[in-house]
Amino acid sequence: MIAALRTEVRKTTTTRAWWINATVMFGYMLVLAAIMAASFVLSIRSEGASSTGLPGGGTLDPEAIASSVYTLAVALGYIFPAVLGALVVTSEFRHRTITPTLLAEPRRTLVLVSKLVAVLPFAVVVSVAGVVGTVLGGAGTLALMGEPTFLSDTDMVRTIAMSVVALVLWALVGVGFGAVLTNQVAAIVVLLVFTQFVEPLLRILMAQFDATETLSKFLPGAAGEAIAGSSLYVSSGLADLLTAWQGVLVLLGYALVFLVIGRLTTFRRDIG
Amino acid sequence: MTSTFDADAGVVAVSGLTKRFGAVTAVDDLSFTVTPGRVTGFLGPNGAGKTTTLRMILGLATPDAGTVTIGGVGYSERPRPAHHVGAALETASFHPGRSARDHLRVYAPEVGVPDSRCDEVLSLVGLMEAADRRVGGFSLGMRQRLALATTLLGDPQVLLLDEPANGLDPEGIRWLRQFLGYLAGQGRTVLVSSHVLSEVQQTVDDVVIIAKGRLIRESSLADLEKQARPAVRVVSPDAEGLERLVRESGWLAQFEVPGIAAISDQHASDVGAAAFAHGLELHELRAAGTNLEDLFLALTSEQTS
Numbered sequence: 001m002i003a004a005l006r007t008e009v010r011k012t013t014t015t016r017a018w019w020i021n022a023t024v025m026f027g028y029m030l031v032l033a034a035i036m037a038a039s040f041v042l043s044i045r046s047e048g049a050s051s052t053g054l055p056g057g058g059t060l061d062p063e064a065i066a067s068s069v070y071t072l073a074v075a076l077g078y079i080f081p082a083v084l085g086a087l088v089v090t091s092e093f094r095h096r097t098i099t100p101t102l103l104a105e106p107r108r109t110l111v112l113v114s115k116l117v118a119v120l121p122f123a124v125v126v127s128v129a130g131v132v133g134t135v136l137g138g139a140g141t142l143a144l145m146g147e148p149t150f151l152s153d154t155d156m157v158r159t160i161a162m163s164v165v166a167l168v169l170w171a172l173v174g175v176g177f178g179a180v181l182t183n184q185v186a187a188i189v190v191l192l193v194f195t196q197f198v199e200p201l202l203r204i205l206m207a208q209f210d211a212t213e214t215l216s217k218f219l220p221g222a223a224g225e226a227i228a229g230s231s232l233y234v235s236s237g238l239a240d241l242l243t244a245w246q247g248v249l250v251l252l253g254y255a256l257v258f259l260v261i262g263r264l265t266t267f268r269r270d271i272g
Numbered sequence: 273m274t275s276t277f278d279a280d281a282g283v284v285a286v287s288g289l290t291k292r293f294g295a296v297t298a299v300d301d302l303s304f305t306v307t308p309g310r311v312t313g314f315l316g317p318n319g320a321g322k323t324t325t326l327r328m329i330l331g332l333a334t335p336d337a338g339t340v341t342i343g344g345v346g347y348s349e350r351p352r353p354a355h356h357v358g359a360a361l362e363t364a365s366f367h368p369g370r371s372a373r374d375h376l377r378v379y380a381p382e383v384g385v386p387d388s389r390c391d392e393v394l395s396l397v398g399l400m401e402a403a404d405r406r407v408g409g410f411s412l413g414m415r416q417r418l419a420l421a422t423t424l425l426g427d428p429q430v431l432l433l434d435e436p437a438n439g440l441d442p443e444g445i446r447w448l449r450q451f452l453g454y455l456a457g458q459g460r461t462v463l464v465s466s467h468v469l470s471e472v473q474q475t476v477d478d479v480v481i482i483a484k485g486r487l488i489r490e491s492s493l494a495d496l497e498k499q500a501r502p503a504v505r506v507v508s509p510d511a512e513g514l515e516r517l518v519r520e521s522g523w524l525a526q527f528e529v530p531g532i533a534a535i536s537d538q539h540a541s542d543v544g545a546a547a548f549a550h551g552l553e554l555h556e557l558r559a560a561g562t563n564l565e566d567l568f569l570a571l572t573s574e575q576t577s
Contacts, residue, residue: 006381014374015367096365099332100422103359104382106331106348270333 001114004105008088008118011097017087022126025080026133029073033137036072040065041145066150067159067230069138073130074163074228078170078221079195080130081123083188085174088115089262090184098271108267112259116175123171127164135160159230162244166227169248172255173220179262195221217242223250277429281343281356282308282461284329284430289338291324291485298324300485302338306463306478308429311456313476313493314465317572321485322465323361326434330359342430354383358423359432368408372399372418375407376425383426393421398447412439420451430461437464437471449475469568483572500567504535504543507556517550534560 012018044060060068089112092098105111139149150156174191181187199221206216216222217240225231226247242250284306291299299321306312316322327333329340331348340346347353366375376390394400397417402410407418416439423431431452437445452475456462466472469479479496481489489496508514511530518525518533523543525535535543540559547554 003381003384007378010374010378010381011367014371014378015369017369091367095367097367099361099365100379102332103330104354104379106353270327 001110004110004114005118007101007104008114009121011092012088012118012122015091017091018084018122018126021080021084022129025073025077025126025130028080029077029130029133030137032076033069033072033134034141037065037069037138037141038145040068041142041147062148063150063153063156066138066142066148067156069142070135070156070160071163071225071228071231072138073127073134074166074224075221075231076196077130077134078167078224079191081126081167081171082174082177082191082195084123084126085119085171085176086178086181086187086191087184088119088175089178090182090187093182094184102271109263112175112179112263112267115179116172116255116259119171119175120168123168124164126171127167130167131160131164134163159228163228166224166247166251169227169251169255170220170224173251173258176255176258176262179266180258182262182266213240218250220251220254223247223254227251277308277459278343279308279459282429282459283343284432284461284463285339285341285344286325286329287339289325289328289340290336291321291328291333292336298485299328299335302482302485302487304480304487304490306461306480308461309456309459310477311452311462311464311475312478312480313469313472314463314480314482315469315472315568316465316467316482316488318467320467320482320572322467322482323434324485325482326359326361326432326465329432330357330361332361352384352426354379354428355426356428357430357432358426358428359434360419360423360436361434366407366410366415366418369406371404371406372410372421373403375418376422379422379425385425385427389425389427393424396424397421397451413441413444416440416444420448428460431455431463433462433464435465435467437466437475445471468565470565473564481568481571488571496567497564500564501537502539503560504538504540505556505558505560506533506535506543506547506554507531508547508552508554510553513550513552517547517552520550521546 040060044065092101101111102108135151139151142149177191178187181190199219203216203219203222206212217226222241224247226241227244229241229244231241241247286305287303289299289302290297302321302325314322324333328335329342329347331346342357347357350356370378372394373390376393377387380387380390391400391403394403397420399414399417399421402414407415410418416436420433420436423433437448440448452462452464456477464472464475473493476493478492479489480487506514508531514531514533515527518535523535523538525533527533540557544554544557547557
């Protein structure tokens with residue numbers, strides 16, 4: 001297990017994809033958080049603090065603005081750790097290095113579990129980069145506009161820290177997903193379409209009916225936000241969330257279910 | 273790295289191996305044995321089932337029937353298989369962004385060797401100069417050397433190489449020939465696959481020839497060569513004299529032009545002696561090959577038709 005872990009860690013450290021991922025996420029979240037912070041502040045200034053202009057009819061007080069902005073990485077940026085995780089598996093198939101990998105370690109379950117564990121340190125780097133970018137861009141903009149940043153607020157710090165946890169778990173979901181869909185381009189496209197389009201739409205639609213509203217809490221994006229304990233969706237009154245621990249279990253569940261499916265399909269077939 | 277090997281542990285035994293892809297039987301009840309201390313050529317035309325067979329030997333593909341053991345044990349049953357068996361499949365696979373050294377460093381922990389071994393094998397295959405260059409910029413020949421280096425990481429007793437000469441220049445092929453001979457000389461088992469016999473003709477001691485997934489021939493190269501038919505090409509300024517010699521000797525010959533003959537089933541020494549005895553002036557006397565390649569093609573196409 002130790003040998004397999006060292007091999008898997010080296011596979012990532014000897015390529016550039018992971019720090020490109022971290023850098024791009026940092027930059028993207030920095031800009032996105034700045035833009036969102038500015039537009040929230042401007043909208044309440046023009047319409048007053050009791051604005052109900054959001055789709056769910058919620059209100060945005062300064063604290064809700066801050067927490068919505070600081071959790072943007074969890075609400076919108078989780079594609080980055082998810083792709084990081086998926087690439088751990090799909091790049092082996094893209095470059096056919098899965099053959100020497102399985103020659104060195106034929107126990108396929110061990111290979112998959114090693115990948116799941118070995119992605120953790122890189123997931124932490126990417127997630128911290130994303131969350132730091134979000135907070136820098138968001139708090140910087142709020143401060144520049146003379147709004148409170150709430151960065152000394154314990155609950156806010158907790159939310160920010162837990163959003164790192166949520167993002168790290170997204171990398172595990174990515175590993176599992178990559179094991180199911182080993183075609184790299186297909187895996188990235190499906191992840192993008194689902195996380196950026198399908199799930200947000202589903203959550204808005206499912207929130208309309210009591211029967212589906214409960215179910216929508218178990219969507220992976222909602223589970224991630226539950227871990228952070230706050231999000232744009234909640235602030236805008238669209239949906240309630242699970243508790244943080246439930247969120248952790250739901251995301252872990254997705255990761256493990258995908259991984260088992262991958263092990264029983266792709267990784268049971270002939271490879272190489 | 274020189275060590276004495278237990279001969280039994282180096283025996284690759286393939287028995288009744290069968291693999292079907294839908295309606296196509298890629299490997300059909302194939303049995304053969306590869307012995308240590310020799311270089312064995314695993315030969316057959318493209319699509320004969322060589323790579324599929326190697327994948328089954330290596331546990332990457334599951335046979336529909338039959339068994340494969342290396343030293344009495346299946347590949348996947350070994351705890352550290354790369355320590356005993358070094359294998360490279362046809363399309364050598366590398367991440368283009370990794371350097372040659374990093375490629376080896378990735379596998380070193382799983383193979384079970386220290387990092388210093390990576391530089392050792394790079395030197396062995398003559399890639400030390402390119403150790404820090406990205407594999408993406410490597411020529412096919414350099415990739416072949418790196419693939420070979422990867423198989424050597426664990427200092428394995430058994431080497432299974434799929435088309436290792438593919439993409440090598442003549443100098444590279446000569447180097448490979450000497451290198452594989454050296455490894456076999458240490459008592460290792462060396463199996464090299466190829467779709468052209470002439471490519472490995474000077475490398476291999478034994479041949480296993482397959483076509484359409486079935487065994488055609490399993491023998492030493494020497495035995496196969498005995499079966500090949502010799503031929504001689506002769507050029508003489510005395511066209512009539514040459515015709516007379518051919519007629520009187522009862523040889524089967526074709527005249528390209530008067531004075532130039534291709535004589536079948538004869539050795540150059542016999543033709544030369546006969547010409548000398550007849551006082552016939554020769555300007556050229558050349559063995560036109562034992563033509564093992566033709567024999568190989570005939571053997572493998574019989575099966576195909």
